[in-house]
Amino acid sequence: MSEKLAELTERQLGALRKRLAAGVEDPAMTLRGALVSDMRRCSGEGCRCRRGELHGPYTYLTVYGSGRSRMVYVPKAMAAVAAEHVEVTRRNEALLLEISQINLELLRRRALG
Ligand SMILES: [Zn+2]
Numbered sequence: 002m003s004e005k006l007a008e009l010t011e012r013q014l015g016a017l018r019k020r021l022a023a024g025v026e027d028p029a030m031t032l033r034g035a036l037v038s039d040m041r042r043c044s045g046e047g048c049r050c051r052r053g054e055l056h057g058p059y060t061y062l063t064v065y066g067s068g069r070s071r072m073v074y075v076p077k078a079m080a081a082v083a084a085e086h087v088e089v090t091r092r093n094e095a096l097l098l099e100i101s102q103i104n105l106e107l108l109r110r111r112a113l114g
Pocket residue numbers: 042043044045048049050051056
């Protein structure tokens with residue numbers, strides 16, 4: 002990416018940055034993490050899950066922060082909307098990363114403005 006950026010003119014970099022910025026979706030949708038589905042065993046002694054018929058799948062959002070991760074349960078009714086938020090966040094962060102690389106290139110050229 003950065004090698005290709007080096008070949009662009011400042012005008013081209015500005016146009017690319019503008020196009021990328023226009024693609025950023027509503028930041029109010031931001032939900033950082035990764036959705037994972039899991040089968041679970043319960044605490045019931047005689048339950049069928051003890052014989053290998055596990056419960057689920059249950060969906061969790063794995064959230065990373067300050068060097069560790071935690072799992073937040075996602076209710077079934079929220080799974081689709083949570084997935085949409087996570088996907089918008091993934092796309093936005095990819096765009097912001099590209100914009101940052103363009104700005105870094107402009108900084109190298111003493112043309113950041
Ligand atoms: Zn069970």
